[in-house]
Amino acid sequence: MNTLTQTTESNDEMIAGRRRVLGGLTALAGVAAAAAANAQAQTSAPASAAATAAADKPLKGKAAIVTGARNNQGRAYAAALAAMGADVVVHYHRAETKDQAEETARMVRANGAKAVLLQGDLADLANVKKVFDAAQSNFGRIDILVNTVGYIVKKPMAEITEADYERSHRANTKAILFTMQEAARRMGDNGRVINIGTSLTAGSAPGYSLYAGTKASGEEFVRMLSKEIGKRGITVNNIAPGPLDNPFFHQAETPQSAAFAANLSVSGRLGKESDITPVVAFLAGPQSQWVNGQTLFVNGGYLTR
Numbered sequence: 001m002n003t004l005t006q007t008t009e010s011n012d013e014m015i016a017g018r019r020r021v022l023g024g025l026t027a028l029a030g031v032a033a034a035a036a037a038n039a040q041a042q043t044s045a046p047a048s049a050a051a052t053a054a055a056d057k058p059l060k061g062k063a064a065i066v067t068g069a070r071n072n073q074g075r076a077y078a079a080a081l082a083a084m085g086a087d088v089v090v091h092y093h094r095a096e097t098k099d100q101a102e103e104t105a106r107m108v109r110a111n112g113a114k115a116v117l118l119q120g121d122l123a124d125l126a127n128v129k130k131v132f133d134a135a136q137s138n139f140g141r142i143d144i145l146v147n148t149v150g151y152i153v154k155k156p157m158a159e160i161t162e163a164d165y166e167r168s169h170r171a172n173t174k175a176i177l178f179t180m181q182e183a184a185r186r187m188g189d190n191g192r193v194i195n196i197g198t199s200l201t202a203g204s205a206p207g208y209s210l211y212a213g214t215k216a217s218g219e220e221f222v223r224m225l226s227k228e229i230g231k232r233g234i235t236v237n238n239i240a241p242g243p244l245d246n247p248f249f250h251q252a253e254t255p256q257s258a259a260f261a262a263n264l265s266v267s268g269r270l271g272k273e274s275d276i277t278p279v280v281a282f283l284a285g286p287q288s289q290w291v292n293g294q295t296l297f298v299n300g301g302y303l304t305r
Contacts, residue, residue: 057085063139123170226293242299
């Protein structure tokens with residue numbers, strides 16, 4: 001064998017050896033990459049699950065007060081906040097409606113949240129304090145207030161009595177003012193105050209002067225309080241629904257007047273709680289931080305302003 005042949009064979013062996021080493025390193029790199037990917041998958045799985053849970057329950061660990069929650073709008077909003085993870089104080093006005101309030105509480109608990117019932121006229125300030133005390137003693141905090149309390153008197157202004165005014169003012173103005181005041185005093189930073197007003201402040205409807213007039217003050221309370229406590233990250237807003245297809249609306253209407261109101265919307269129908277609930281959920285959640293001091297008209301085009 002000549003020198004050239006020996007050199008060639010030696011080079012071939014070196015190249016083969018290098019290939020074996022590189023192959024081994026490549027295999028090791030593949031194993032390491034697979035292990036890293038597996039470790040990352042194991043690490044990210046809980047994080048992903050936590051992110052999914054946070055998205056599904058954005059109000060987990062928070063506490064809400066829903067006034068007038070025995071039925072209609074209050075019940076719908078209490079259940080919606082519970083579905084988002086919030087524990088709820090279910091307020092109701094009259095003792096004889098406790099069974100309805102208990103049904104609301106059952107719906108809250110069915111969504112995996114805690115519920116506490118509290119009864120009383122919120123135009124009496126002692127009852128306002130009791131509602132907030134119930135939230136703090138049972139849940140240790142207050143993050144959300146949804147005010148749905150309201151009272152309708154439908155009659156011409158010339159026929160309104162002093163008793164009509166007193167009862168309307170107590171429910172539609174006084175109770176709203178002092179629950180908002182208590183929220184300003186006790187609510188934690190980044191809280192949410194949501195009032196339920198009426199679209200009648202955007203237009204006129206015969207017979208509703210007293211209801212619209214006593215509800216209108218809520219819009220001003222919202223504007224002012226949002227400036228006073230906004231630096232704490234608390235948002236204060238008003239939702240103004242149009243007529244909703246529920247007993248609260250129909251008690252003051254005839255079938256003919258209800259049909260007329262329905263035809264004023266662009267869809268030719270009355271609203272439903274389910275039309276308003278997504279707006280409540282948005283305002284109660286973390287994404288609404290930049291919405292503050294506003295009145296949002298949610299009425300299917302019934303009235304605009």
